[in-house]
Every structure is written in structure tokens, then in C-alpha cells.
Amino acid sequence: MTSAVKKVLFMNRPNAYSMPGGDTIVMNRLQEQLLNKGIKVDFSSNYNEDVSSYDVVHIFNLTLQDLTDAFAKNAIKNNVPFVVTSLQEDFPLYKNKAEVLVKIFWQYINTGQSKEYFDRALELLKTVPPSPTFTAPYALLNADLIFPCSLTEEKFIKSIYKESRTSVIHFGSKIININVSKDHFCNKFGVEDFVLVVARLEMRKNQLMLLKALEDDDIPIVFADGGFTYSPGYKTLCEQYKRKGKTIFTGRLDDELLISAFKAAKVHCLPSWYELPGLVTIEAARYGCAVVASSWGAISDYLKDKCYYCEPDNYKSIRSAILNAYERGIPQGLKEKAESFTWEKFAENTISKYEEIITKRKQNNKTFKIIDFPDIYNFVENVTKLVEENKSREAYEYYQKYRKFYSNQNDLEKFDILMQTFAQRLGF
Numbered sequence: 001m002t003s004a005v006k007k008v009l010f011m012n013r014p015n016a017y018s019m020p021g022g023d024t025i026v027m028n029r030l031q032e033q034l035l036n037k038g039i040k041v042d043f044s045s046n047y048n049e050d051v052s053s054y055d056v057v058h059i060f061n062l063t064l065q066d067l068t069d070a071f072a073k074n075a076i077k078n079n080v081p082f083v084v085t086s087l088q089e090d091f092p093l094y095k096n097k098a099e100v101l102v103k104i105f106w107q108y109i110n111t112g113q114s115k116e117y118f119d120r121a122l123e124l125l126k127t128v129p130p131s132p133t134f135t136a137p138y139a140l141l142n143a144d145l146i147f148p149c150s151l152t153e154e155k156f157i158k159s160i161y162k163e164s165r166t167s168v169i170h171f172g173s174k175i176i177n178i179n180v181s182k183d184h185f186c187n188k189f190g191v192e193d194f195v196l197v198v199a200r201l202e203m204r205k206n207q208l209m210l211l212k213a214l215e216d217d218d219i220p221i222v223f224a225d226g227g228f229t230y231s232p233g234y235k236t237l238c239e240q241y242k243r244k245g246k247t248i249f250t251g252r253l254d255d256e257l258l259i260s261a262f263k264a265a266k267v268h269c270l271p272s273w274y275e276l277p278g279l280v281t282i283e284a285a286r287y288g289c290a291v292v293a294s295s296w297g298a299i300s301d302y303l304k305d306k307c308y309y310c311e312p313d314n315y316k317s318i319r320s321a322i323l324n325a326y327e328r329g330i331p332q333g334l335k336e337k338a339e340s341f342t343w344e345k346f347a348e349n350t351i352s353k354y355e356e357i358i359t360k361r362k363q364n365n366k367t368f369k370i371i372d373f374p375d376i377y378n379f380v381e382n383v384t385k386l387v388e389e390n391k392s393r394e395a396y397e398y399y400q401k402y403r404k405f406y407s408n409q410n411d412l413e414k415f416d417i418l419m420q421t422f423a424q425r426l427g428f
Contacts, residue, residue: 095131173341
């Protein structure tokens with residue numbers, strides 16, 4: 001059967017290739033598969049791009065608020081179906097806590113690493129309010145389909161806007177098959193039976209909490225940090241951290257050394273504040289590592305009970321998970337579970353959804369219905385107007401529906417207080 005999809009435009013941030021991230025990996029892997037199936041793929045970061053010749057516009061990353069919304073509006077203007085690979089992190093869950101924790105570590109490291117200070121300061125995390133939700137509301141409301149990478153991500157997206165049209169498509173994994181032994185890495189760096197962390201040194205990856213977790217243990221920690229960071233201050237704190245065991249920062253590794261490191265590691269640990277899902281954890285499992293990962297994010301939808309989980313805000317939880325993995329080893333079936341997630345499946349499911357939305361557009365035979373999203377001033381005005389019209393419940397429901405989309409809390413602080421008082425008075 002001939003596919004209805006011939007030509008797809010990927011749209012993402014301008015530096016997606018010069019400063020690659022997880023979104024770049026997903027784009028590259030999907031593009032490889034689409035090209036293999038004879039589908040032409042182009043890329044643009046121009047929100048005024050003429051997209052009229054494409055069957056589908058595929059946008060990446062809902063959290064790039066203004067840019068993603070601009071891409072969405074452009075697709076709608078040209079009456080071209082558009083989908084979004086969401087990559088929607090739960091910022092309210094972790095962002096403010098992560099920022100406070102970095103400040104705690106700065107004080108801790110620069111004042112001699114007093115354990116009493118750290119445990120007292122860590123209690124502050126319990127009082128940190130959630131951050132705003134950073135998302136692209138226009139795209140969220142109007143996308144033909146949104147592609148979360150897991151049920152966990154889909155649940156969070158639905159908590160922002162329950163009417164969003166979503167379809168979970170699991171990411172794949174890919175490893176390089178090179179015949180190299182674990183000794184290659186061990187001999188070069190003089191280390192064995194270590195905890196490996198393959199990730200850039202940055203706040204979200206939470207390496208400082210891992211260092212704290214194993215502060216008094218002899219277990220070596222190897223950070224395969226890629227040799228660059230967008231957070232030089234965070235990198236410096238990691239390098240200054242004093243602990244009993246050996247800590248190694250490898251810089252950039254070639255493929256042979258990296259694969260050898262995976263084979264030599266006793267455990268791979270990614271204690272991130274949030275991952276969607278943390279592709280390196282799946283890859284580590286495929287290379288034969290026991291894996292420890294944060295329970296905050298999507299990895300549990302992939303590896304289920306084959307992974308050792310930790311709480312990223314609790315260094316004792318991280319230590320316990322690492323020691324369990326270190327002592328018990330690789331759960332039976334981990335490698336097979338990780339291998340079940342392939343980029344081929346990811347692409348097949350994506351193409352199927354492309355075809356589905358193209359068919360729906362043709363069947364409707366009309367311009368896609370647009371859901372307008374009010375700017376912050378119209379939002380306040382619309383709520384106020386409903387209250388003045390004595391439509392109290394409608395006013396509060398409208399407020400609840402759209403309030404979470406406005407990330408600047410200060411602009412609405414007084415209005416929020418008024419609405420909370422209003423709701424209490426009316427018993428909502």
C-alpha cells in the first residue's frame with residue numbers, strides 16, 4: 001500500500017544541530033528511518049517558512065513556548081496538518097527545587113562540606129513552591145496530534161489541557177556494535193568496578209546529588225561528560241567536590257572508549273531531576289549495565305521493574321539504589337526489555353499517525369478548526385467580564401483552564417489572590 005506521506009518538514013530551535021540535545025537525537029533517528037522508507041525530510045527553524053508543499057509539519061519540543069507556537073500558527077495559516085513530539089517536562093515538579101539545591105551545594109562545598117549544614121539545608125526543599133508550567137499553549141490546543149514518549153508524559157500533558165489530542169509513541173534506542181573489551185577503558189583510566197554517568201554536567205542531570213550520595217564510599221565515580229557543558233558553574237562545583245572514593249571526569253570519549261566504559265561499569269546511574277525517558281539509560285542496559293535512574297520521569301514506562309529507581313531529591317535514596325544495583329547486579333530480562341524499543345518501531349508508529357491525520361483532514365474537507373488562545377491581558381479581561389455578568393462558575397472554570405499557561409507569576413500575583421478569595425467565598 002502506497003503511503004500518503006511523501007514530504008515532511010521538521011521544525012525546531014535554530015541551534016538544534018550546533019548545540020545538540022535529546023531533541024536532536026530523536027529528530028536524527030526519525031529522519032534516518034523516514035528516508036529509508038522513501039519519505040523526503042527537510043528542516044527549518046523559520047516560523048515564516050512556506051510549508052504549503054508539505055504533507056505534515058512535525059514540530060519538536062512543546063517547552064520552547066514562543067517558537068513552537070509560532071511554528072504551529074504558521075502551519076495553521078497554510079492549512080497543513082502539524083504534530084508535536086512534546087518532550088514536555090514536569091517543570092512544576094522539579095525546576096525550583098533543582099535551582100535551590102544548586103545554591104545549597106555551592107554553600108556546602110565552599111564552606112568545607114559540613115554534613116550538619118547540608119541535612120538542615122536540604123529540609124528547605126520541602127518548602128520550595130512549584131515553578132510555573134512552561135509549555136506552548138497554542139500548539140497544545142491546536143495540534144492534530146501530540147506525541148508524548150510515555151504514559152507518564154501523556155498524563156502530565158492531560159493535566160495541563162485535558163482536551164489535547166495525544167498519542168503515545170515510545171522512543172527507540174541504538175547502540176554501536178564494536179568489538180572492544182572492558183580492559184580498554186580500565187587500563188586507560190586506571191579504574192574498575194565503578195559507577196558510570198554518561199551525561200553533560202548540568203543541573204537537571206543532578207550529578208552533585210550523586211556525589212553527595214557516595215561521598216563517604218570508596219566506589220569510584222566516572223563522569224563521561226562529553227567534554228563540554230552549558231553550565232560551567234555547575235561543572236566547577238562537581239570538580240571541586242571532595243569525597244572518599246576516586247572521581248574521574250573523562251571529557252569526550254571516542255566510540256571505543258565509551259562502549260568499553262559501558263562494559264566495564266558496575267552500574268550506570270542517571271539520578272536526573274527529570275528525563276523523557278533518558279535514552280542513555282536504555283542504551284546502558286543494552287550494553288550490559290545494571291542501571292539506576294530517577295523515578296521522576298518516563299523511564300519506568302520503558303524498563304518497568306528491571307531498573308533500580310531513586311528519588312532525585314534524596315541522596316540516601318540514590319545511595320541505596322546504587323548499592324542495591326552494585327550488589328545484586330543486572331535483573332534478568334533487562335537487556336531484552338531495553339532492546340524491545342527500536343527506532344524502526346518509533347518511525348512506523350509515527351508514519352501511521354501521519355497518515356491518520358492526513359486522512360482526517362481530507363475527510364473533513366474543510367479548514368482545521370482553530371482554538372484561539374488569549375494573551376495574558378485578554379485572559380484577565382475575559383475572566384473579569386464573566387464575573388461582572390454574574391457567571392461565577394464559568395469565570396472560575398475559564399480561569400482554571402487557562403491560568404497554568406502563563407508562566408510569569410508576578411504579572412498575575414494579585415489577580416490570583418483575588419480569584420482564590422472569590423473561589424473560597426463561592427465554595428468552589
